[in-house]
Amino acid sequence: MNPFATLGLEPAVSIDAKEIERRYRDLQRALHPDRHAQKPASERRMHLEKAVEVNEAYRVLTDDVRRAEAVFALRGVAVDEKDGRIDPAFLMEVMELREGVSEAAAKGDAAALVRFVADAETRRAALLAELEQAAGANGANGAAVDEARATELLGRLRYVRRLLDELEAMTADLEEA
Amino acid sequence: MALLQILDPGAKPKPIGIDLGTTHSLVAYVTATGEPVTLADCDNETLVPSAVRYAPDGSVVVGKQALDAAAHAPAETFLSIKRFMGRGSADVAKEPHPYKLVGTDGAPRFEVGAGRAVTPVEVSAEILRELRNRALDELGGVGGAVITVPAYFDDAQRQATKDAGKLAGLDVLRLLNEPTAAALAYGLDAKKNGTFVVYDLGGGTFDVTVLVLDDGVFQVKSTGGDSHLGGDDMDRALAELLAGDAAANLTTDSRRALELAARQVKHALSERDNVNADIELPGGARVTRTVSRTDFEQAIAPLLDRTLKAARRALRDAKLGAADVDGVILVGGATRTPAVRRAVAELFGKEPLTSIDPDRVVALGAAVQADILAGETGRDDVLLLDVLPLSLGVETMGGVVERILPRNTPIPAAAAQVFTTYADQQTGFELHVVQGERELAADCRSLAKFTLRGIPPMSAGMARLEVRFEVDANGILHVSAKEQRTGIEQSVDVEPTYGLGDDEIERMLLDAYEHGEDDVKKRALTEQRVEAARILDATRAALRTDATLLEPGERELIDKHVVALEMAAAGEDHHAVARAIESLDHAIKPFAGRRMDRAFREALRGRDLGGLESETAHAKGIESHLPQGERDGRTQVEK
16 A cells, blocks of 8 residues: 555655644544444445555554655565665664663663664654655656665664664653652 | 333434443433533432442342442442453452452353342443433433443453443444543533643543544544552552551451442542541441541552553653643542642643543543434534554464554554464464553453464465454454455454353343343344434435436436335334345445545545645545555455
8 A cells, every 4th residue: 555645645755744644634534434423334334444544554654664664665665674784884883872772771871861862863864864865855756766775774764763762661661760 | 121112202312422430420412502411310410320239139229229238238239340341250359359259261250149140241231221211211212322431441341341332222332432532522612722631530440641632633642541540449548548457357348348438538538638537347346547638648649650650651652741731631530639630730730621520521522422423413523533552462473472553553443464374274273362562462461362264275384364453443353364365255253351252242132121032123123224214314415415426327226225225114124124224235335435535535635735736646646546446355354
């Protein structure tokens, strides 16, 4: 499925979050099963299927990694997670970051965790910008996609995302302690 | 007692909203002027205590009378039965309660007098029946019902609630999350857009929900809570405090008496700083003690901390901070406790909203939603978008959970997963579905075992079983499966871990009718006629407004089926009505598909100010996205 088409959007790595929300709500306003509770069974079923699809598209588009994957999948790039062969230098960097994060968490250094989050967010933004370029930018149809580069960047984005998830969990643990 | 109770055949049945609470329940409806109101009994009392007594003479008493009996007949008087809904016997056995639990596995059963045992679903059905009768007396006829559940209820708890509704003779339009219902009641009042948090501390459950209100759309962003934490636990903590050193040696009866008294003390402490308690226990012993508000607040501090922790997690899940919240809504009687209000105000940095009675707000919201679902109002500006409260997963090798749908996924939702066979000629396959956030299946809630049958025999590993998990707008899971190579649909048998099987519910329903099969037939005919009227109305309306979408010859075909259904509905055979409904449904399907596509396009275009170019692009996107064949293929997955 093409989640961008479902929400009536052009495929792009970066999309205005407000625009996604707006379209999502407009579509659900028209399609949600509650709007059709008095309709015949097949019609209710049809709207249910459509509402499910809109919900799924919304989930993909509001998730950085899945949204970027969807862009490349539409450009014919295989984005299977297993295919990623990531630059060892980048992996070393992430490993060091992780160690730093674990140390900060063990010491209960909340301020350090906040700095790590800011750093990871900067990396994420940079990767998204690079991915946008690799995808041939907005609307530049026909531009060749550098598959190897796309795979590499997506792999890195997944690593940064995982790091951010870990940071969130650690920050939460610290808050609750 | 008769379930088919029609007082005024001329009165149009009114949809109702029911708040089925741990300590008390209530029913509401929307008046002709569009105002939601709760229904009171002859003493002007709107709250029905959620107490059910099975008296020795075989009669069943619900409400205040049952509550009054609770202290002297604890084993046969059920209080807070909601805590046991959708739970297994083993779980129930671990909790202190005065009931006679029989059996050790599956759904719990409690012995209430000679040879009679009841399940929590049946006990809850008695409460619902009481509310239904109250509504019948007042309104003359009851249409569909929306029943509220804690947002944090899992699939088994929801299914149990739905079963109880069915057993009480209600047409359950929807299970609605309590915080969402409360937000609906508030939102319609305030007409204000923004981000809201609903903090709902009821008698036995705690929910916290973060939602965004945008021009009538209530979009839940995240939800969290604890389905076993509430005012009851405060009563227990206070009872311990009252009993002091004697707490460890209390009999079950004394404990219940003390807890009931503690509730009164708790209420008094909301108004005063000190309360002198003087409680007589069964057997004549007395407990006299002065409790200060400070003592009480210290005793409940750990409980409050748990709620605040859940609230912070819900905020994180919604990717929001406390400062982003525009308003906090308090729901549930336990939020009357000053310490609760203070803690919430402190966490969010603002005074919570309490303008609607926290005991009644949920029922009021449920009534509004019932009205909307029954198509009673012209209220097409309101829509509730809810989420799955707990992750759904299947057990894989080594007892590890593979997540299918994460928590806070917007519902309705679906996910498909492909499995294969591990033995040659294998024709069956078992899936264990669990719910929860833990890594191991043993640490999550077991929902059900689904057995797929009818897999075409092949070599091991050849079959490709696509299992589709679908969560409906009630938050209830449905599973279907198909072998992809052959396209053969598998039948799926569900064996709920703690719930009741469909046949068990049917049997209980039959038992509930006075005249057994005759009543069932009469009821089926009534239901089919209502459904027939619904589809006929919808069809006529569609033909009026969207005639331009009809293809040549289609109108004649539809008209033919309309006439056939009208004739069947005038007859007495409910099977014939059902068949005619199905035929008409089938005949209008292509027309309905075209209407939906157009609505979809219009919804996207509505806000599109980007000019002609992007508009064509969108339209193209939709076309390419929805080929006729694919849509038909999908709708075949119906069960």
